[in-house]
Amino acid sequence: MMRLPKFEYRVPREIAEAVKIIGDAGPQGQFVAGGTDLYPNMKRRQQTPQTVISVMRLAELNQITGDGKSGIRIGASVTLTDICENEIINRHYPVVAQAARTISTPILRNMGTIGGNLLLDTRCNYYDQNYEWRKGINFCLKKDGDVCWVAPGSAKCWAVQSSDLVPVMVAIGAKLRFVSTLGERVIDAADLYNDDGIDYLLKRPDELLVDIQLPALNGWRASYQKLRRRGAFDFPVLGVAAYVHLKQAGEVDDAKIVLGGIAPSPLEVKEAGAALIGNPLDDDHIQAAAEAAYVKARPLDNTDFVMNWRKQMARQYTLRALRELATT
Numbered sequence: 017m018m019r020l021p022k023f024e025y026r027v028p029r030e031i032a033e034a035v036k037i038i039g040d041a042g043p044q045g046q047f048v049a050g051g052t053d054l055y056p057n058m059k060r061r062q063q064t065p066q067t068v069i070s071v072m073r074l075a076e077l078n079q080i081t082g083d084g085k086s087g088i089r090i091g092a093s094v095t096l097t098d099i100c101e102n103e104i105i106n107r108h109y110p111v112v113a114q115a116a117r118t119i120s121t122p123i124l125r126n127m128g129t130i131g132g133n134l135l136l137d138t139r140c141n142y143y144d145q146n147y148e149w150r151k152g153i154n155f156c157l158k159k160d161g162d163v164c165w166v167a168p169g170s171a172k173c174w175a176v177q178s179s180d181l182v183p184v185m186v187a188i189g190a191k192l193r194f195v196s197t198l199g200e201r202v203i204d205a206a207d208l209y210n211d212d213g214i215d216y217l218l219k220r221p222d223e224l225l226v227d228i229q230l231p232a233l234n235g236w237r238a239s240y241q242k243l244r245r246r247g248a249f250d251f252p253v254l255g256v257a258a259y260v261h262l263k264q265a266g267e268v269d270d271a272k273i274v275l276g277g278i279a280p281s282p283l284e285v286k287e288a289g290a291a292l293i294g295n296p297l298d299d300d301h302i303q304a305a306a307e308a309a310y311v312k313a314r315p316l317d318n319t320d321f322v323m324n325w326r327k328q329m330a331r332q333y334t335l336r337a338l339r340e341l342a343t344t
């Protein structure tokens with residue numbers, strides 16, 4: 017049985033108290049929300065904070081406010097189940113509920129939060145193993161070792177950004193609000209992720225994610241398609257988020273295709289968006305965008321399924337995501 021290491025557990029009630037505790041704890045402090053990612057990582061000794069600070073009792077982080085007209089704010093500690101069931105999200109931002117419904121199992125969605133999902137650790141077949149397994153291969157670059165088993169000549173870790181909501185948030189232009197003892201800042205979701213499996217977030221560890229701001233609805237539409245082996249359970253090994261905005265005449269005037277589950281950070285395929293912008297959302301242009309996604313997708317051999325097949329699926333899943341938008 018894998019046991020948690022010893023740690024001090026703190027449950028602040030105010031944001032100011034939470035950021036002070038983590039500021040005082042320094043690099044040994046870490047926030048926890050539902051714990052569905054952090055606690056398994058601690059059991060495997062991949063992350064070993066000495067002070068764990070719960071964000072679940074911070075009232076401001078548990079609210080959903082606003083509407084489709086002005087945009088909504090989702091508190092970072094709102095659970096995935098609440099996202100799936102929330103009436104405003106389902107009515108105005110169905111892509112967010114659609115992606116959240118594909119995450120893990122109902123029990124994990126009751127515990128897991130949107131904030132934890134957006135700040136998830138990167139994943140790799142050589143890393144998501146218990147301590148003894150990793151010790152058996154002399155560990156790897158990401159933790160305790162000095163070689164990458166996926167690309168042995170590489171000085172970089174290629175562990176994969178594996179959240180279902182991340183590509184969606186990047187595609188629709190969500191913003192994330194962080195607070196620390198140094199103040200507050202708002203970051204575009206597109207600017208938060210770093211293409212490095214170890215240093216995968218462009219945020220400081222002492223910054224608390226307070227909420228996620230979804231943009232006002234002004235006619236845009238988005239959809240999400242996920243590739244995984246077991247429909248009821250697995251992480252994405254490819255996720256395609258498609259976003260389009262159409263003019264009255266049916267011409268696309270903005271479009272984004274964002275791929276998740278294939279690299280250390282979400283990948284916006286600009287060429288796919290360019291293939292759509294200025295054109296009708298018809299099958300010829302959808303095919304051109306899907307081809308661009310196929311060309312840009314370069315999955316590595318560190319998750320489930322053969323990487324060449326995952327690359328081909330980037331074309332198929334982009335087709336699916338865009339065809340869904342063309343028919344709604």
Ligand SMILES: Cc1cc2nc3c(=O)[nH]c(=O)nc-3n(C[C@H](O)[C@H](O)[C@H](O)COP(=O)(O)OP(=O)(O)OC[C@H]3O[C@@H](n4cnc5c(N)ncnc54)[C@H](O)[C@@H]3O)c2cc1C
Pocket residue numbers: 046047048049050051052053054055056071092093096118119120121124127128129130131132133134135136137178179180181223224225226249250251252
């Ligand atoms: C069996 C299994 C299957 C899974 N399947 C999927 C899947 O299909 N798709 C998917 O996307 N995920 C999946 N997950 C991962 C995880 O369950 C979800 O991503 C979940 O949303 C994580 O949220 P959490 O609240 O439990 O995060 P936690 O484990 O509490 O935290 C995750 C990270 O976020 C940080 N953090 C959390 N909240 C804050 C905050 N407010 N401010 C600053 N830092 C914070 C923590 O320090 C930690 O680094 C799976 C997990 C398991 C165990």
Ligand code: SF4
Pocket residue numbers: 139140141142143156157158159163164165166167172173174175213318
């Ligand atoms: S990509 Fe390489 S360094 Fe990163 S977790 Fe996998 S084996 Fe380790």
